[in-house]
Amino acid sequence: MKVVIFGARGYLGTYFSKVFENALTPRIDISDVDQVISAMEELRPDVIINAAGRTGRPNVDWCEDHKEETLISNVAGPILLLNECAKRGIYMAHLGSGCIYSGDNGGKGFSEEDPPNFSGSFYSRTKSWIDQILKEFPVLVLRLRMPFDGTNEERNLITKLKNYNQILDAQNSITYIPDFLEASKKLIEKRATGLYNMVNPGTISPYEIMEMYKEIVDPSKEFKPFKIDELTEVTKAGRSSCVLDSSKLQGEGIKMKPVKEAVEEALIAIKG
Numbered sequence: 001m002k003v004v005i006f007g008a009r010g011y012l013g014t015y016f017s018k019v020f021e022n023a024l025t026p027r028i029d030i031s032d033v034d035q036v037i038s039a040m041e042e043l044r045p046d047v048i049i050n051a052a053g054r055t056g057r058p059n060v061d062w063c064e065d066h067k068e069e070t071l072i073s074n075v076a077g078p079i080l081l082l083n084e085c086a087k088r089g090i091y092m093a094h095l096g097s098g099c100i101y102s103g104d105n106g107g108k109g110f111s112e113e114d115p116p117n118f119s120g121s122f123y124s125r126t127k128s129w130i131d132q133i134l135k136e137f138p139v140l141v142l143r144l145r146m147p148f149d150g151t152n153e154e155r156n157l158i159t160k161l162k163n164y165n166q167i168l169d170a171q172n173s174i175t176y177i178p179d180f181l182e183a184s185k186k187l188i189e190k191r192a193t194g195l196y197n198m199v200n201p202g203t204i205s206p207y208e209i210m211e212m213y214k215e216i217v218d219p220s221k222e223f224k225p226f227k228i229d230e231l232t233e234v235t236k237a238g239r240s241s242c243v244l245d246s247s248k249l250q251g252e253g254i255k256m257k258p259v260k261e262a263v264e265e266a267l268i269a270i271k272g
């Protein structure tokens with residue numbers, strides 16, 4: 001299986017390059033048709049993984065002021081990849097996001113069939129648009145949420161939380177990167193297509209994660225809870241807080257650990 005990863009130098013692309021050790025990782029602009037065609041003609045992949053996209057630095061607020069760049073990378077680029085893959089019979093996997101929902105859908109969580117209902121940030125809107133476009137085609141869309149693991153990576157959810165004094169107190173779905181990578185690899189190997197919610201079963205609040213952090217890693221850590229509507233008062237763009245239903249993935253016989261077990265495993269690794 002010849003794999004090409006776009007966006008391989010990004011946070012998640014770096015992890016995918018480790019999982020697919022022999023993957024080729026061209027440095028091209030996925031929104032430039034000539035560069036995309038040259039890469040596909042030269043490299044002739046069986047599979048492409050699109051981990052390229054604009055996520056904003058230091059955070060998604062950046063996307064509010066850089067709408068063209070965000071739109072081009074998050075929507076136009078993936079459509080171009082879709083078209084060039086379709087012409088050549090190349091299988092495409094794309095990194096989507098669960099941040100296109102808000103709430104817990106009456107306790108059921110949002111399934112892959114539910115239309116997006118969160119449009120509070122431009123970043124989320126671009127992720128919704130491309131999600132709903134790609135679902136019409138035989139493409140795999142891996143929807144993850146607030147990824148975390150047992151490292152000190154700055155983009156790791158736990159690293160971000162430990163630097164805040166006030167922590168969101170709302171149940172959420174989150175994605176443990178080691179489980180996510182293993183599950184994604186299985187879906188890619190079996191050439192699954194369609195939308196998949198790639199979150200650990202169960203829910204947890206960021207506040208609960210920090211309570212576990214305090215217990216396992218640093219008993220001196222102090223923090224206070226806050227509610228999601230208080231956050232939107234201090235950020236430029238809204239942030240999604242949501243629960244996703246992961247039963248479609250489980251129905252494929254692909255397991256991710258229960259969320260609290262995954263958080264505990266990550267925290268033990270962080271403690272070292």
Ligand SMILES: NC(=O)c1ccc[n+]([C@@H]2O[C@H](COP(=O)([O-])OP(=O)(O)OC[C@H]3O[C@@H](n4cnc5c(N)ncnc54)[C@H](OP(=O)(O)O)[C@@H]3O)[C@@H](O)[C@H]2O)c1
Nearest residue numbers: 007009010011012029030051052053055073095096097144
């Ligand atoms: N991290 C999360 O919390 C999260 C959650 C859910 C979904 N996702 C999705 O996962 C994907 C990867 O996210 P990430 O966290 O790994 O982001 P990241 O660290 O910002 O990496 C994205 C990579 O894409 C590259 N890129 C941007 N526009 C490009 C273009 N037009 N052509 C080629 N490369 C381009 C960037 O390169 P340069 O910076 O060098 O330009 C960067 O290396 C995104 O689609 C994101 O929406 C992320």
